[in-house]
Amino acid sequence: MQSHSYEVTTVWTGNTGSGTSGYRDYARSLEVRTPGRETLPGSSDPAFRGDPTRWNPELLLLAALGQCHLLSYLHACVEAGVVVTAYEDRAGGTMAEDGAGGGRFTEVVLRPHVTVAGPSMVEAATAAHVLAGERCFIAASVAFPVRHEPTVVAEDGPRATDAAAPAPAGLAQVRAEIDRIDARLVGLLARRQEQVRLAGTLKTDEAAVRAPDRQAAVLAAVRERALAAGLDTGVAEQVWRAMVAGFVDLELREHAARTSPGS
Ligand SMILES: O=C(O)C(=O)C[C@]1(C(=O)O)C=C[C@@H](O)C=C1
Structure with missing residues (x-):
């Protein structure tokens, strides 16, 4: 697992001469x-002076x-x-004081307004907020719900009849x-194959290679992604079933070669 470290320096600049001698004195x-960024001027909420x-x-x-989402x-x-x-997002949050000097955020609502290039993308663009919410590191780190109220619109005008649109x-x-996309897919499949081979070396028998539960989980995840991306789920399922079957065969061949007598 990769980890990342961050550091900022926070310096109080509000000593008006007598330090924190009184609540109103600083x-x-x-x-x-x-380093490398503009200094951010900070303060407290005006409700707290x-x-x-x-x-x-x-x-x-x-x-x-908001940035993370x-x-x-x-x-x-x-x-x-x-x-x-x-x-453009207009985020709002509610913080409740507990009456004993403390308090906490109870909810944040993000209201991203998104424009996409064409009407066919609106559905997938709306669904992508769910995946983004799950992946956002900051939302995953806070102890209150982060809700989304997104709106998605397509750019003005039907593109096909747009005078400036290409023929x-x-x-x-x-x-x-299609050929260019295939070339990228082949590259991705070669990378997938490397990982599948690695997985194969970590398995002890044929049943572990076949791993039907894992296959079902892979298919279920792909189905959800396909739905979110606007990819026909029937096509996705056929493609993935065939692809995983191919990789299972590869793993079985390599497993047999590793475990055959004399190897
Ligand atoms: O996840 C694994 O264990 C793999 O080996 C990868 C993979 C796949 O191609 O997705 C291949 C064989 C297993 O049956 C399950 C899944």
């Missing part, structure tokens, strides 16, 4: 610094969740073949694109 100003022109921790928490979402859209052309592609052009 400013809440601070600076958040990290903060400066309304600076970033408070509550806003930064919303900003972290945006970035996870764009990636999920690439995988789903969805072309996003604009994204419909001929069969040769379409086939050239």
Whole structure:
């Protein structure tokens, strides 16, 4: 498992001369610094004597969740073949005080408004928010629900009748694109094969190689992804069944070679 480390420096800049001699005697100003970035002016929420022109921790928490969802979402859209052309999120959060000096966020709602290149992408673009929500590292790290109220629209005008739109592609052009996609798929399958081979070396017998439960889990996951991406689930299932059968055969051949007498 890969891990990543982060560091920021937070410096209080609000000593007005007498330090924290009294609740009203100091400013809440601070600076958040990290090498190579602009310094972020921070403060507390104005409800707690903060400066309304600076970033408070509550806003930064919303900003972290909003950024993280945006970035996870764009990636999920690439995988789903969805072309996003604009994204704007208006996130809101509720923090409740507990009456004893503490408090906690009870909920954050993200309201991303997304524009995609064409009407055929709207459904998959809406579904991609679910995957993005699951993958967002920051949402996965907080102890309150992060809800999504997304809206997705397609860019104006039916593309095919758009005067500026390119002429419909001929069969040769379409086939050239299919060939390019196939070339990428072959590369991905070669990478998959490496991992499958590795898995095979970690298995002790034929039953473990066949692993029907794992095959069912792979198919179920692919079905969900296909639904989210707008890929026909029947096509996805046929392709994956055939592909996994091929890899099981490969693993069985290699397993037999490893365990045959004299090998
Ligand atoms: O996950 C594994 O154990 C694999 O070996 C990979 C794989 C696959 O191609 O997805 C191949 C053989 C198993 O029957 C199950 C799944």
